[in-house]
Every structure is written in C-alpha cells, then in structure tokens.
Amino acid sequence: MKNKFLYIAILAASLSYAQNAARHWNGKRCAVVLTYDDALNIHLDKVIPTLDSFHFKGTFYLVGSSRVVSERIPEWRAAAKNGHELGNHSLNHPCDATLPGRDWVNRENDLSRYTVARAVNEVRINNSLLKAIDGKGQRTFAYPCGDFTIHDTLYYNALRNDFVGARGGTSGFPQAKEVNLDDINAFVEDGTTAAQMIAQVEEAEKAGSFIVFLFHGVGGEHPMNVDAGEHRKLLEYLKKREKDIWVATMVDVAKYIREQQK
Template identity: 25%
Template sequence: MNRLPINLTAIALLFTSSLSAAEAPGRIDTKATSLYPNQARNAVSLSFDDARVSQADVGLPLLARYQVKATFYLLPVFAKERLPQWQAALKSGHEIGNHTMNHLCTGNFQWLRDKDAGLEQADLAFIAKDLDQSQAFFEKELGITPKHFAYPCGQTFVGRGKEVKSYVPLIAERFITGRTWNDETANLPGYTDFAQLRTLPIDNKSFAEIKAMLEAQRETNKWLILAGHNIGSEGTFTTRTEALEQLIQYLQDPANGYWLAPVGQVAAHLQAGENAATAAASSQ
C-alpha cells in the first residue's frame, strides 16, 4: 500500500508544540504556520552538481565569506582535480552527495552517442554497480559514505519502451534523499517524495530572475532546492557569481522569511516532523 501524505496540520502542531502559550497561535493554520526555524516561511537549499573546478575555486570561497553551507553532488572524475579543497569543504560543514560514477543520462545527448552509451541501454544492475563504485571512491578519498544523491540530468529511468524501469527504488534503499533537476515546482512538506526531491535551476540567471522564480513558488512551507553547475561570470551551465552573492544576501535577511540550509539538514528536520506526526496519529 502506498504511504499516504502526512497531514500538514499534525506536522505544524508538532513543530509549534514547544512554543509557550503566549507564543502559540490560537488556531493552527498550515498556510500560516511555519515548520522551520525562526518562523521562516520557506526553506531553501543551495546545491551544485558535478564537482566542477569553479565550484572549488570560486564557489567555496564565496560561500565562506557569507558562512553559508551548501550541498555538492560530486562526480569522482572531477572531484579528483580538487580533492584537498573538497576535503576541506567537508570539514567546514558543507554536505557532499553522490552523483554517480559515470553520469549516465539519455543517449539522445550527442556526447553520450559518441560513446555509444545512454540510460536507454542500461539496466538496474549497471546502476547498482555504478553506485557501489562511486560510494567506494568517497569512502576512500573523503572518508564518508554519502547519504544524499542527485540524478544525472534529473533522469530516473533505465531501458526503453515496455522495458523501462525506474531506478528511484535503488536510490531510496541506499540514500536518505534523491534530488532531480530542472523541475517546475518545489517540495511540499508532508507530500514530497524524499527519493525524488524537486529542484529549480539557477544557472545563467540574474538575481532578478531567480527572485521571481522563488516568488512563484512562495506557497507557505514549501522547500525550494536550487541547483547549479559552474560558478562564474556567465555561461549556459554557470551560476553567475554576482547573482549568487545577491541571492545569499537576500536569503539571509530575516525579513524575507527564508531558512537557508543544506539538503540533508532540511530533510532531517522535515522527516523528524513527519515521524513525530505519524507516531502521534498512531497513538490516538
């Protein structure tokens, strides 16, 4: 049987149960009650894929200036180029996630056609082996076993036609969260699938464009995961440094009502609320 969505009212009640009588609202309205620290209206997570060199050389120093922690989904082939920086990033509190060993996407991409490769030609055994190899890399080089995953190209299938299979169950078995890419919506607590977290792209956008995207998803309590690749001045797959700085300043201003935290931290916070709500409901 499929797990039913958790009742948002129950979650809101549990998250606000620690408030004093004077602080607690007279009536819980899930459209008005925050599930997040400091009564933030939304949670936001910054994430970056592939372990691009610019993330280590440009992004990490920028984030350090603002004391912001992000989630980086690393590809071993690129992570090797800046291992000392990634080791330092991990020690400083950044979150390191798995992005597979081979970064396999649909074979409709020419760069994969040139290799005669693609998800259409793969099977679940291939994905499982790839995950084992990538996890082994992280255990050896960084001393960690990543608990968070990002699907390459945001694609979650293997095979074609009637033989298509989802590899989401593999991710759900091995990781706490799985993150997609280039979606049209954010994540609604109590309903979102932690193995398929929705993500909004921030590459090649001005701060004004990113802010407009955030505002379009401003439903109370939604969790907005933002994803980029390179970090620099411009480019199709580049998060602009100026826009990123402006975004961080905007998100850090309490008046704007955001809680900025890595993917794993927000997921743990929401999952704790769901578990408490489930336990409370079962005891009634």
C-alpha cells in the same frame, strides 16, 4: 477596560500563533538548498569561498570519475569538514542518449545501454569514494541529467536505502509532508538573474514550502551557467532574510522532511 485588555491579549496570542505556525521549516518560514552539479573547478575556486564568506553551506554533487575530484581530494575533504555536503552524482554521469538534444552523450555513458545492476554498482562505488573523502555515511543523490529510468525501470528503487533522498529536476513548491524523497523538487538555473531567483524564493515562502536551486557553472566553466555577480546577489538576499529563511544542505533538509513525514 478588562474586556479591552482581554481583547488585546487574545489578539497578541493569535498573531503569535500565526507567526509560529508559519515557521515550520526548522523554525523558519521556508528553506533554501543551494546545490551545484558536476564537480567543477569553479566550485572549489569561487563558489565555496563565496558561500563560506556568508556562512552558508552548499551541496556539491560530485561525479567520481572527474579529474576535478581525483586531483583535488584535499580541497573537497576540507569543504566537507567545513559543513558542505558532498553529494553523489554517480561515477560516470550516465545520461539517456535516446532523448532529444542528447547528441553530446557518448556511447560509454549512454544510460539506455546500461543494465540496472551497472547503474546501481557505479552509484555505490561513488558512495564508497565519497565516504573515503569525507568519512560520512549519510548523503543525497542527484540523477544525472534528471534521468530516472533504464528501459522503464526506476534504477533508484535499488538505491533507496543508500541515501537520505534523491534530488530530481522538476520544479514545484510542495509541503513537507507531500515531498517525494525519491524525486525532490529542484529549480534548474541557467542564465537566471538574481531578481528571478529571489522571486522563486519568495514564491516558496508564500507557499510555506522550500526551494532547491540546481546550479552548474557559476561564472563559467559549464554551458549551463549563472553569472557570479547574480549568484552573489542571491546570497546577499538570503543573508538579509536569515531570520525567516533556513539555508541548509540537501541532506539536512531531506532529513528534516523525513522527520515531518513520520
């Protein structure tokens, strides 16, 4: 009888250890980061109220020169005060016009015509603007168009100390200790259904990893768009899985990863 009780105790302890060992994302099985690019009206009008209704916080990558920023500063400030991250998406959103499919990039915002100094200065100017809005000294960066280099030079090298991390645009499910904080993996969502996004979350969980969703339009206002109803279904799923899934801003997850890599 004693052996039987000892076996049960050992089995229970083993199961408890296995469950706890799998919960290495702030005590949960995986992390999810909801990011939204380009400072769109719909982010303020629809996305933030929807996130707030679920008590989730998102990361909004703002382009400093956008009128949606300059004309709606009080609303962005209120969003930041409520826990959402205002991330840096540069001052003018420069993209490399020499790459395929970049006919829409105008000459003034062609990253291939920038100097490294100009790119760095514009990002830092945008940081000053964002700090004036939210008063915060820590945030993350997102590469416009996912472009890293100016004539083979990684311009973020000069900005590494200005940010907690930088979100890229390459998908993947790395372990926390393997994450490159200069190029944090992200999944670009365009026309994606809730079922597809939920499957991505489940893959991240299975891998013991995390997932960063990269949204633009949610219900319109951008050529890269996800239906608002599908976006809401994803949030409903995440709410139901709150015990197992940590939904947080990019800056908070990047800080957590940084701690794990020490």
